[in-house]
Amino acid sequence: NTPARDRLRIAIQKSGRLADPARALLTSCGLSWRESRDRLFCYGESLPVDLLLVRDDDIPGLIAEGVCDLGIVGRNVLLEQGYDRVVNGNPPAFREWRALGFGGCRLALAVPDGWDWQGPEQLAGKRIATSYPASLTRWLAEQGIDAKVVLLSGSVEIAPRLGQADAICDLVSSGATLAANQLKPVTTLLESEAVLAGPAEPLDATRGELADLLLRRLDGALRIRH
Numbered sequence: 391n392t393p394a395r396d397r398l399r400i401a402i403q404k405s406g407r408l409a410d411p412a413r414a415l416l417t418s419c420g421l422s423w424r425e426s427r428d429r430l431f432c433y434g435e436s437l438p439v440d441l442l443l444v445r446d447d448d449i450p451g452l453i454a455e456g457v458c459d460l461g462i463v464g465r466n467v468l469l470e471q472g473y474d475r476v477v478n479g480n481p482p483a484f485r486e487w488r489a490l491g492f493g494g495c496r497l498a499l500a501v502p503d504g505w506d507w508q509g510p511e512q513l514a515g516k517r518i519a520t521s522y523p524a525s526l527t528r529w530l531a532e533q534g535i536d537a538k539v540v541l542l543s544g545s546v547e548i549a550p551r552l553g554q555a556d557a558i559c560d561l562v563s564s565g566a567t568l569a570a571n572q573l574k575p576v577t578t579l580l581e582s583e584a585v586l587a588g589p590a591e592p593l594d595a596t597r598g599e600l601a602d603l604l605l606r607r608l609d610g611a612l613r614i615r616h
């Protein structure tokens with residue numbers, strides 16, 4: 391059990407595609423921190439709202455454990471870990487609070503350029519490499535397809551060429567990585583973007599009020615952007 395906190399704690403990606411836009415968005419909400427570039431914990435100055443800089447994949451778990459109250463993370467990561475919790479019989483502990491309009495990408499199924507794609511049934515009996523096993527497994531079940539999921543934590547696009555897999559399921563943004571590896575996207579499993587994630591259950595009074603204030607400012611900032 392985490393001791394009660396009277397400051398709000400937000401987890402963002404330490405480095406990567408969402409890191410700078412996430413920080414910029416929070417700054418546009420009037421937040422500021424006493425920071426040193428390589429500090430992983432930034433103490434909030436303008437409001438009692440602190441930042442934790444972490445691996446994006448760790449953000450849902452930090453919220454689930456109550457280590458952080460909110461996080462900015464890709465919807466793809468949030469859903470993947472949410473499905474994984476369901477499969478393992480864990481209650482939902484986090485959910486999407488707001489879509490943030492940056493970091494757009496999609497989770498797609500891609501096959502070698504040479505394949506004559508007819509439809510998902512072509513995947514029956516094939517091996518599909520991915521870092522999104524729960525999302526892929528769920529999609530395959532929906533399609534009624536029996537295929538083997540090969541779990542890789544990165545460089546998924548190289549798996550077909552190495553003979554490790556027949557197809558892949560990975561994030562596609564510009565499509566350059568797929569093209570460079572002679573793969574083509576054939577189906578989209580999920581449209582993703584950066585989201586504000588929060589707990590499934592309401593926060594306690596003090597942090598709940600801070601979160602409400604932040605949400606009001608965030609909604610204002612998002613309206614101006616769109």
Ligand code: PRP
Nearest residue numbers: 544545560561562563564565566567568
């Ligand atoms: C993501 C994803 C793809 C690539 C797609 O990887 O896993 O490999 O981006 O982007 P593109 O369509 O613009 O080429 P990322 O670079 O985020 O690193 P990671 O796989 O290590 O998370």
Ligand code: ZN
Nearest residue numbers: 406445446447
């Ligand atoms: Zn990651």
Ligand code: MG
Nearest residue numbers: 544545546560
């Ligand atoms: Mg990648």
